[in-house]
Amino acid sequence: MEPSDTGPSPDRFRLTVNGDVFDVEYDPTQPGAYHYTRLTGPAPGHGFTSRRSDHARSTIAEHVEEIRGFLDLVDPSTGYIEDDPEDAPDQ
Structure with missing residues (x-):
């Protein structure tokens, strides 16, 4: 799928972002x-959930943005979000 697609994405598809492959699945129970x-x-099977406050369907380009944000974290x-040692309470 091309990141330039502007229409709503399919309910379920596979997307490669920055060399990492993700399954993306719409959840009809949570608009x-x-x-x-x-x-x-390094952590296959690990992932995240994202929900739009306007309950709209996302485009491929928006999915790419979500995944890039996750990969940045x-x-x-x-492959996991790590605690920043600078944020740890003083001991």
Whole structure:
């Protein structure tokens, strides 16, 4: 699928972003919600859910943005969102 697509995405599809493959699935029980499952990388099976406050369906380009935001947060060596040591309380 091309990131330039402007219409609503299919209910279920696979998307590659920055070399990582994700399954994307619309959740009809939560209007505007999508579940993203990472299939490659250091933590396959790990993912996230995103829900639009306007309950609208997302485009492919919007899914790419969501996944890039997720990838920016995860530790590339573990595939998980890590706590920032600078944010830890003083001991």
